[in-house]
Amino acid sequence: MTTTIQPRLTQVFRFLHARYADGVAELAYAFDDGETMVERIRFPHAPALPREREAAFDAALKLLHLVAGVSYYKAGVPPKIEVADGPLDDATADLLDALYLHGLAEFAYRNGLDLRGRIAFPRAASLPSPAGGRGGGGEGRHPLQAPSLGLPKRTLVPIGGGKDSLVAVEAIKSIGGDATAAWVGNSALIAACAERTGLPTLNIQRELAPELFELNQRGAWNGHIPVTAVNSAILAVAAILYGHDSIAFANERSASAATLEYDGQQVNHQWSKGYAFEQLLGEWLHTHAAADLDYCSLLRPFSELAITRAFAKLAPYFDAFSSCNRNFRLLGPKPADRWCGQCPKCHFVFLALAPFLPKPRLLAIFGRNLLDDETQAAGFDALLEYQDHKPFECVGEGAEARAAMYALSQRPEWQEDALVARFRDEILPQLDAAQLALEPWLEPSAEHRVPARLQPALQAIGA
Ligand SMILES: CC(=O)N[C@H]1[C@@H](OP(=O)(O)OP(=O)(O)OC[C@H]2O[C@@H](n3ccc(=O)[nH]c3=O)[C@H](O)[C@@H]2O)O[C@H](CO)[C@@H](O)[C@@H]1O[C@H](C)C(=O)N[C@@H](C)C(=O)N[C@@H](CCC(=O)O)C(=O)O
Numbered sequence: 113m114t115t116t117i118q119p120r121l122t123q124v125f126r127f128l129h130a131r132y133a134d135g136v137a138e139l140a141y142a143f144d145d146g147e148t149m150v151e152r153i154r155f156p157h158a159p160a161l162p163r164e165r166e167a168a169f170d171a172a173l174k175l176l177h178l179v180a181g182v183s184y185y186k187a188g189v190p191p192k193i194e195v196a197d198g199p200l201d202d203a204t205a206d207l208l209d210a211l212y213l214h215g216l217a218e219f220a221y222r223n224g225l226d227l228r229g230r231i232a233f234p235r236a237a238s239l240p241s242p243a244g245g246r247g248g249g250g251e252g253r254h255p256l257q258a259p260s261l262g263l264p265k266r267t268l269v270p271i272g273g274g275k276d277s278l279v280a281v282e283a284i285k286s287i288g289g290d291a292t293a294a295w296v297g298n299s300a301l302i303a304a305c306a307e308r309t310g311l312p313t314l315n316i317q318r319e320l321a322p323e324l325f326e327l328n329q330r331g332a333w334n335g336h337i338p339v340t341a342v343n344s345a346i347l348a349v350a351a352i353l354y355g356h357d358s359i360a361f362a363n364e365r366s367a368s369a370a371t372l373e374y375d376g377q378q379v380n381h382q383w384s385k386g387y388a389f390e391q392l393l394g395e396w397l398h399t400h401a402a403a404d405l406d407y408c409s410l411l412r413p414f415s416e417l418a419i420t421r422a423f424a425k426l427a428p429y430f431d432a433f434s435s436c437n438r439n440f441r442l443l444g445p446k447p448a449d450r451w452c453g454q455c456p457k458c459h460f461v462f463l464a465l466a467p468f469l470p471k472p473r474l475l476a477i478f479g480r481n482l483l484d485d486e487t488q489a490a491g492f493d494a495l496l497e498y499q500d501h502k503p504f505e506c507v508g509e510g511a512e513a514r515a516a517m518y519a520l521s522q523r524p525e526w527q528e529d530a531l532v533a534r535f536r537d538e539i540l541p542q543l544d545a546a547q548l549a550l551e552p553w554l555e556p557s558a559e560h561r562v563p564a565r566l567q568p569a570l571q572a573i574g575a
């Protein structure tokens with residue numbers, strides 16, 4: 113179907129319906145009275161849903177509808193949001209308001225928009241828990257507790273093709289945890305990583321509504337969306353459908369740090385990988401879907417450097433993984449050999465692995481030495497927050513990039529490489545050497561929501 117809507121002139125974004133049958137979820141949206149846009153999520157070999165899980169499944173499917181709408185809403189950012197099913201309870205509206213405001217903060221910043229005061233999901237103050245939850249309250253603000261469903265003690269581990277999820281997988285394997293390697297989309301690279309884990313696999317397909325790409329061609333607003341939230345909501349539906357009691361993402365501590373602050377608002381490229389979103393969704397699932405469905409990040413206590421140190425021990429993945437997001441485009445060109453070598457992710461992962469791997473091993477992974485290439489100076493400067501802000505990408509904090517670069521500048525095998533020498537001569541004299549130690553970054557922090565059953569896996573990562 114061809115769309116005729118002028119996206120930037122729309123007045124209402126409408127959540128029409130979410131339906132599920134035979135392993136396919138259909139999520140329908142529209143602007144104003146325009147064409148229906150349908151996103152489809154395909155759950156392979158979907159089992160019949162046990163009756164006791166139906167309410168939880170319906171709740172999770174509704175949430176997925178609301179979360180996945182962010183891809184379409186952003187095309188027009190109209191002033192009004194309507195939900196055909198009716199207004200949301202406060203906890204659900206709070207989650208959605210936060211996700212759309214903070215998850216689209218980079219999008220807004222780069223497009224010169226201000227979404228504050230514009231995003232307001234319809235809410236009714238006193239709605240009861242939709243999953244048949246129990247336990248008093250009555251004000252509808254926090255609908256207490258959803259029932260326990262007796263979900264099997266199995267963990268869905270989302271796989272992104274990069275180092276982080278593979279560290280999480282190996283940590284769960286090290287404690288003999290029952291787990292499934294799950295991923296969304298049709299990336300062959302992710303499939304190869306998932307196969308290599310040796311775990312049972314689950315590949316969920318996602319088809320965006322084709323009208324979105326037409327809207328993009330017609331001048332829709334476009335930019336970054338909180339895709340981890342979409343993947344999380346898909347996996348929550350999957351956990352209930354296939355029977356898993358936990359979803360263990362691999363979102364690092366640094367994901368909670370803002371990329372920059374602008375006009376009093378924090379702009380974080382990785383907002384839906386951060387702890388605030390993890391808490392919102394984890395609580396929401398307990399109160400609205402199933403008390404025994406845990407959503408967490410297994411890597412939350414760890415910095416990027418602690419994670420690269422752990423990954424440096426996982427040699428069997430070295431010729432399969434890639435953190436370069438250019439591999440994961442739906443439409444655009446992809447790098448020929450897994451690492452484009454030009455983007456912030458390539459720069460950061462090279463730098464963060466370098467202190468923990470023998471140099472020839474690292475060069476073999478990337479097929480080149482990014483730190484001996486003067487043309488890459490600006491890219492590394494941004495990582496160090498030197499004359500630039502942190503890039504809009506999934507990279508560690510400026511301070512940990514500086515700690516990694518400092519460590520290399522002290523090592524004979526690295527210190528003559530062009531960008532390490534430049535750091536030593538030009539940037540280091542402007543820094544406080546007391547702030548550059550690597551070791552503090554390897555210490556885990558206490559803040560996480562990892563359920564007791566999986567906590568022993570944290571030892572494997574921190575060791
Ligand atoms: C792979 C990638 O980085 N894509 C971003 C890129 O998209 P591009 O236009 O270059 O091409 P496609 O990926 O083929 O997408 C085509 C258009 O489709 C729309 N779209 C796509 C996926 C989706 O979930 N929703 C969508 O609306 C969009 O209009 C695309 O233009 O640039 C886009 C615009 O800035 C980004 O939206 C694309 O980002 C993807 C959604 C994506 O998967 N990105 C992840 C690699 C990513 O950024 N991960 C973050 C996680 C942050 C978080 O809070 O979740 C990270 O690793 O830090």
Ligand SMILES: Nc1ncnc2c1ncn2[C@@H]1O[C@H](COP(=O)(O)OP(=O)(O)OP(=O)(O)O)[C@@H](O)[C@H]1O
Binds near residue numbers: 302343
């Ligand atoms: N297509 C996907 N399907 C399911 N989960 C995904 C997908 N892409 C990313 N994720 C998950 O989202 C989280 C954040 O992704 P991120 O890209 O930071 O991790 P990664 O790919 O494991 O590692 P790296 O930081 O090296 O890229 C991880 O838990 C990852 O597994």
